[in-house]
Amino acid sequence: GENVEQHPSTLSVQEGDSAVIKCTYSDSASNYFPWYKQELGKRPQLIIDIRSNVGEKKDQRIAVTLNKTAKHFSLHITETQPEDSAVYFCAASISDYKLSFGAGTTVTVRA
Amino acid sequence: SQTIHQWPATLVQPVGSPLSLECTVEGTSNPNLYWYRQAAGRGLQLLFYSVGIGQISSEVPQNLSASRPQDRQFILSSKKLLLSDSGFYLCAWNSGTFTQYFGPGTRLTVL
Numbered sequence: 001g002e003n004v005e006q007h008p009s010t011l012s013v014q015e016g017d018s019a020v021i022k023c024t025y026s027d028s029a030s031n032y033f034p035w036y037k038q039e040l041g042k043r044p045q046l047i048i049d050i051r052s053n054v055g056e057k058k059d060q061r062i063a064v065t066l067n068k069t070a071k072h073f074s075l076h077i078t079e080t081q082p083e084d085s086a087v088y089f090c091a092a093s094i095s096d097y098k099l100s101f102g103a104g105t106t107v108t109v110r111a
Numbered sequence: 112s113q114t115i116h117q118w119p120a121t122l123v124q125p126v127g128s129p130l131s132l133e134c135t136v137e138g139t140s141n142p143n144l145y146w147y148r149q150a151a152g153r154g155l156q157l158l159f160y161s162v163g164i165g166q167i168s169s170e171v172p173q174n175l176s177a178s179r180p181q182d183r184q185f186i187l188s189s190k191k192l193l194l195s196d197s198g199f200y201l202c203a204w205n206s207g208t209f210t211q212y213f214g215p216g217t218r219l220t221v222l
Binding site: 032034036042044045046089096097098101102103104 | 154157162201
């Protein structure tokens with residue numbers, strides 16, 4: 001089945017700096033790649049997603065890039081703020097409308 | 112708009128006791144429904160998913176079971192809880208796309 005690897009597992013950045021999280025997937029049939037943000041004790045919330053026919057997507061301070069040839073995709077957060085502190089999960093689509101999730105990255109933004 | 116509910120929000124149960132968690136979705140028809148478990152500080156483990164009434168697929172063999180008695184109702188059950196069943200249980204839905212939306216979750220502690 002699909003295997004999604006996510007790195008790093010923890011990331012600490014100074015407020016105002018950028019944060020980058022990288023994921024790799026194994027199934028070349030995967031064509032949908034969402035990113036979720038989970039604050040402590042809350043549900044995961046979709047923050048951005050990308051489909052395989054697009055190489056990059058941006059929404060304000062958040063962007064996602066996809067390299068289908070290399071089977072990796074990345075989340076970029078610019079001008080980080082304290083409220084960006086959370087756990088971020090990447091995922092890749094697999095059969096029957098299922099998603100395979102990465103293990104998560106805990107992002108801490110230092111004031 | 113669509114809304115997903117889960118109850119109870121928190122639950123403390125003794126080892127060996129039964130379990131019933133409920134999830135309902137409003138504002139959509141024939142959704143795909145999912146149960147995930149998240150152990151403390153860990154990622155999302157898919158337990159069950161359902162593409163229709165009475166149709167349940169199990170991802171991980173264990174002492175849990177799921178049922179879908181109505182189109183927009185998904186129930187997670189156990190006859191005898193184990194300590195290892197403690198965690199944050201999340202229900203999710205999607206309809207016609209890969210994008211999954213999570214419910215608020217149930218935090219289960221087995222003592």
